[in-house]
Amino acid sequence: xxxxxxxxxxxxxxxxxxxxxxxxxxxxxxxxxxxxxxxxxxxxxxxxxxxxxxxxxxxxxxxxxxxxxxxxxxxxxxxxxxxxxxxxxxxxxxxxxxxxxxxxxxxxxxxxxxxxxxxxxxxxxxxxxxxxxxxxxxxxxxxxxxxxxxxxxxxxxxxxxxxxxxxxxxxxxxxxxxxxxxxxxxxxxxxxxxxxxxxxxxxxxxxxxxxxxxxxxxxxxxxxxxxxxxxxxxxxxxxxxxxxxxxxxxxxxxxxxxxxxxxxxxxxxxxxxxxxxxxxxxxxxxxxxxxxxxxxxxxxxxxxxxxxxxxxxxxxxxxxxxxxxxxxxxxxxxxxxxxxxx
Numbered sequence: 001x002x003x004x005x006x007x008x009x010x011x012x013x014x015x016x017x018x019x020x021x022x023x024x025x026x027x028x029x030x031x032x033x034x035x036x037x038x039x040x041x042x043x044x045x046x047x048x049x050x051x052x053x054x055x056x057x058x059x060x061x062x063x064x065x066x067x068x069x070x071x072x073x074x075x076x077x078x079x080x081x082x083x084x085x086x087x088x089x090x091x092x093x094x095x096x097x098x099x100x101x102x103x104x105x106x107x108x109x110x111x112x113x114x115x116x117x118x119x120x121x122x123x124x125x126x127x128x129x130x131x132x133x134x135x136x137x138x139x140x141x142x143x144x145x146x147x148x149x150x151x152x153x154x155x156x157x158x159x160x161x162x163x164x165x166x167x168x169x170x171x172x173x174x175x176x177x178x179x180x181x182x183x184x185x186x187x188x189x190x191x192x193x194x195x196x197x198x199x200x201x202x203x204x205x206x207x208x209x210x211x212x213x214x215x216x217x218x219x220x221x222x223x224x225x226x227x228x229x230x231x232x233x234x235x236x237x238x239x240x241x242x243x244x245x246x247x248x249x250x251x252x253x254x255x256x257x258x259x260x261x262x263x264x265x266x267x268x269x270x271x272x273x274x275x276x277x278x279x280x281x282x283x284x285x286x287x288x289x290x291x292x293x294x295x296x297x298x299x300x301x302x303x304x305x306x307x308x309x310x311x312x313x314x315x316x317x318x319x320x321x322x323x324x325x326x327x328x329x330x331x332x333x334x335x336x337x338x339x340x341x342x
Contacts, residue, residue, distance in 0.1 A: 032216035032217075033216050034212065034213045034214045034215060034216045035212060035213065035216065035342070036213055036271065037270060037271050037272065037273070037339070037342065038074040038075060038238065038271070038272050038273070039071070039072065039073050039074055039075075039273050039275070039339065040073070040074065040075040040076070040077060040242065040272065040273065040274045040275070041068060041073050041075070041076050041077070041274075041275050041276075041277065041328065041332075042076070042077035042078075042079055042226075042232045042274065042275070042276040042277065043064065043076065043077075043078060043079075043106070043277050043279075043324055043328075044078075044079055044080070044081035044229075044277075044278060044279040044286055044324075045078060045079070045080050045081065045082065045102035045103035045106060045279075046081050046082065046102070046279030046280060046281065046285075047060060047064070047102075047106070047279050047280075047323075047324040047325065048060060048061075048098065048102040048105065048106065049102070049279065049280055050280060050323075051098075054096075054098055054131065054132050055132055055135065057098045057105065058109065058132045058133065058135055058136055059135075059136075060323070060324075060325050061105075061106060061109040061110060061113070061136065062113070062135075062136035062137050063325035063326075063328075063329075064076075064106075064110070064324070064325050064328060065109075065110055065113040065114070065136070065137075065139060066137055066139065067325065067328035067329050067332060068110075068221050068328070069139040069140075069141050069218075069220070069221070070329075071328075071332040071333075071336065072218040073221050073332075074212070074221055074222070075221055075222050075223075075224065075237075076110060076221050076222075076223050076224070077223075077224045077225075077226055077232050077274075078103050078106050078107050078110075078223065078224070078225050078226065079103070079225075079226040079227070079228060079229055079231065079232050079286070080103050080226070080227055080228060081228075081229065081278070081279055081281075081285060081286035081289055082289060083289045084289070084291065088100050088101055091104065094127070095128060096128035096129060096131075097129060098129065103225055104225075105129055107223050107225050108127070108129050108130075109129060109130070109133070109136070110221075110223050111124075111223055112124055112130060112133060113136060113139055114139065114220045114221055114223070115190075116143055116144045116145065116155045116174055117138075117144060117174075118145070118172070118174040119155070119156075119157040119172070119174070119190065122157050122172075122188055123157060123188060123190060139220075141218060141219075141220055142211070142217045142218060142219060143155045143211070143217075143219050143220050144174075145173065145174035145175065151211075151215075151217065152194055152195055152197070152215060153192060153193070153194055153195070153206070153210065153211040153215055153217065153219070154173035154174070154175075154179070154192070154193050154195060154203070155173070155174075155190065155191075155192055155193075156171035156172055156173040156174075156178075156179070156190070156191055156192075156193050156203075157171065157172050157188060157189065157190050157191075158170070158171050158172075158185045158186065158187050158188065158189045158191065159171065159172055159178060159187055160187040161178070163180040164180075165180075167182070168180050168181055168182045168183065168184070169181050169183060169184055169185045171185075171191065171193060171203065173193065173203075177201065179193065179195065179200070179201055179202060179203040180201060180202055180203070181193060181202075181203050181204060181205055182204070183205055185205075191205050192205065192206050192207070192208045192210065192211065192219075193205055193206065194206045194210070208222075224237065228286075228289075228290040228291075228292065228293075229276075229283070229286040229287055229290045229293065229306070230290050230292045230293050232274070232276065233245070233274075233306070236272075236274075238271070238272045240271065240272075241272070242272045242273065242274040243270050243271050243272055244267065244270040244272070244273045244274070244308055244338075245273075245274045245275075245276070245306070245307045245308050245309070246273070246274065246275045246276065246307060246308065246309045246310075246311060246335065247276050247283055247303070247304060247306060247307035247309070247310050247311070248275070248276065248277050248278060248283070248311055248312070248313055248327065248331055249278065249282055249283055249284070249303075249304070249310060249311075249312060250282070250312050250315075251301075251304075251310075251312065252304070252309075252310040252311040252312040253309075253310065253311055253312065254311070254312055254315050255311055255312075255313065255334040255335065258309050258310075258311045259309075259335075259337070259338060264337055264338055267338055270338075270339075273338070273339065275331065275332070275335060276307070277324050277327050277328060277331065278324070279324060280321060280323075280324075283303050284299070284300055284301075284303045286303075287299050287300075287302075287303040287306070288300070293306075311331075311335075313327060313330050313331040313334055313335075314327075314330050
């Protein structure tokens with residue numbers, strides 16, 4: 001097949017009849033309406049319990065991070081679902097922790113993947129946990145800059161250099177030249193900035209949520225660690241907590257049963273949605289190992305009382321188990337109708 005013939009196969013027409021070249025990736029980021037509402041996902045440290053090698057662990061973390069970014073999740077909560085007596089007492093933070101502190105390992109690698117690549121060397125020192133980091137998939141989200149696109153917001157890291165006018169702070173935003181902000185900020189500080197439209201060499205710091213709330217861009221996820229399942233709710237950083245919570249279990253309702261179309265329309269007013277996934281032994285196992293929930297009698301079949309909805313993301317599965325990193329893609333795909341189109 002000739003080059004011209006191949007090009008013709010990669011062309012399609014719009015409804016107006018115009019040709020669109022599809023020989024190159026066409027994904028790019030458009031601003032949408034800013035949103036105040038958020039999506040949070042909680043996963044347990046036991047997602048790594050079936051892994052025996054570091055490459056297996058990094059693969060699981062990479063899949064989780066990809067699911068979070070593809071579905072525009074704003075917060076990931078990592079909770080410890082192991083028995084309190086079995087948790088490590090003394091963990092050397094400078095050593096490899098994939099087999100001793102799975103929650104810390106998850107947190108470390110998820111933060112690494114969310115961080116724009118150009119600032120990792122400055123803010124994240126070399127560590128044994130990151131020895132296979134190069135094998136993990138890129139998130140390629142709007143906060144990770146590309147040379148061929150331009151957005152009004154940037155993630156940056158402050159430098160020790162002096163601006164040309166002698167005041168303010170230089171910020172490396174992953175472009176050819178740094179930008180200058182009028183504030184004095186210590187070096188090696190990660191900040192979110194908004195670029196001055198009239199002078200691309202100038203910027204001003206903004207709240208990390210501003211690209212989402214005002215610009216309508218997905219700007220990555222934050223990570224939060226919790227000592228137990230109950231702490232996922234109790235230590236929520238959002239004012240008023242999560243006003244819609246969903247737990248996943250093979251003993252729950254199917255998604256169509258839990259969220260019929262007439263009901264979905266009335267659920268679109270949530271402010272902060274939380275979806276909690278269990279490990280290989282499920283959320284009931286996490287509740288069983290939570291002293292606070294035990295004291296309240298919320299164990300086994302009563303675990304569902306923690307949530308507004310208790311769902312089975314894939315009834316009739318062909319495998320004995322669905323791994324948590326697989327469950328994220330399946331579950332979020334099915335649940336997306338709750339927030340899609342808001």
